Amino acid sequence: MIKIENVSKSFTLHNQGAAEIPVMQGASLRVAAGECVALVGASGAGKSTLMRMIYGNYLTASGRIMIGDIDVATAAPREIIQLRRYTLGYVSQFLRVVPRVSTLDVVAEPLLATGTAQAEATAKAQTLLARLNIPERLWSLSPTTFSGGEQQRVNIARGFAYPYPALLLDEPTASLDPTNRATVLAMISEAKARGAAIIGIFHDHAARDEICDRQLDVTGFTPGLAA
Amino acid sequence: MTPLLQVENIAKHYGARIGCTDVSFDLYPGEVMGIVGESGSGKSTLLNCLAGHLTPDHGAVRFDTRADGLRDTVTMSEPERRMLGRTDWAFVHQHARDGLRMNVSAGGNVGERLMAVNARHYGDIRASAIDWLGRVEITEDRIDDRPTAFSGGMQQRLQIARNLVTGPRLVFMDEPTGGLDVSVQARLLDLLRGLVREMNLSAIIVTHDLAVVRLLADRLMVMKDGHVIETGLTDQVLDDPQHAYTQLLVSSVLQV
DSSP states (O other), X not given: OEEEEEEEEEEEETTTTTEEEEXXXXXXXXXXXXXXEEEEOSTTSSXXXXXXXXXXXXXXXXXXXXXXXXXTTTOOHHHHHHHHHHTEEEEOSSXXXXXXXXXXXXXXXXXXXXXXXXXXHHHHHHHHHHHTTXXXXXXXSXXXXXXXXXXXXXXXXXXXXXXXXXXXXXXXXXXXXXXXXXXXXXXXXXXXXXXOEEEEEOSOHHHHHHHOSEEEEGGGGSTTTOO | OOXXXXXXXXXXXXXXXXXXEEEEEEEOTTOEEEEEOOTTSSHHHHHHHHTTSSOOSEEEEEEEETTTEEEETTTXXXXXXXXXXXXXXXXXXXXXXXXXXXXXXXXXXXXHHHHHTTOOXXXXXXXXXXXXXXXXXXXXXXXXXXXXXXXXXXXXXXXXXHHHTTOOSEEEEESTTTTSOHHHHHHHHHHHHHHHHHHTOEEEEEOSOHHHHHHHOSEEEEEETTEEEEEEEHHHHHHSOOSHHHHHHHHTSOOO
């Protein structure tokens, strides 16, 4: 499902003396449907960078990033928008929403965007929020005022609302209590069972060992660090 | 898929000064494009050239008309262009008073655009007006009030209702949330997002507010000194800006 071949990237900081910083070189990775691969490596090694390149919010200098039959490295913005709507989900660490939109609508939005009827989308959102233990009295409020753990669970509910064939998870269990952590791990397992190809960053080692089939150390792709 | 709007090599000069130059892009149905840049970068000039308010010095703005497919709106006749402006196009001004008739009731403002496309039945027009005022969260009991009696945020929502009542396919917006306080802005952004999705609208939004484009626009175009210096997916341009000016722009935003 996901095929990454020999990708590289560098940042050019024009306003800081045009410093050019190579951050990724020769990265390759394949993830099959139903498989979960963990990206590992020290902080700054490029785990999040690779994740953002896959999602398309970082440009890729060379190489190919195939998600299904779309190459994210060369795709037009319009193709990436379609890809994100129907194929590639992303649960980031931070929730970014329009202020004053209710939690229920935030979670239902990916479903509405793919043409699901309002009633069905709302019902799915309710199920997910209940499963993730977000109290029902909060559903009509905007998640911007929620605690860190609650925001993260809203983010997860939103990311799992639509059954994407490919999923990127950035620290999905980071600030969760044991009960919710178990729920999220179960949801990831279910996504694998239905055939989703998953790439994740987990600092929670127990979770990583439980859920991931393989690990990939990105240190090998960091220019200057590779052996 | 045919693009809804095809812009090719638009240029507009003010004497020897460049308004905007070498602008080309395609916009597809359902797509929202943001244009950002500092004051004087040419973004409003460009928007006005696209919307037919200014005649570009050269270049083509082709629109996928319902009747004849792609037509160059720069060379089409004035009545045809005006007809587009009343039907398939909408223009939301920064200052609501530029887009509203201030001495006509709220209902009249919305109904007027319907009458311009030959709606004649008073009851139907009033019902549509009430429906649209409701969608932009203006209660029915305000329908006979003039916009002068409305707050800035309400005027802006009324302007949006007036523009969208005829079911346009392309909306031009010039700083639609400029000058509104942040809580009103948020509500307006949510409203616009919902309308874009429900009506499969395409929109071109000029703004200098990067937070607004991040939430509303799929794609982004960055302008400086009349030139387009960077384009791409909105979050890509904001998260991984390539051009020196864009990097400066993004890193200059104050964190709240």
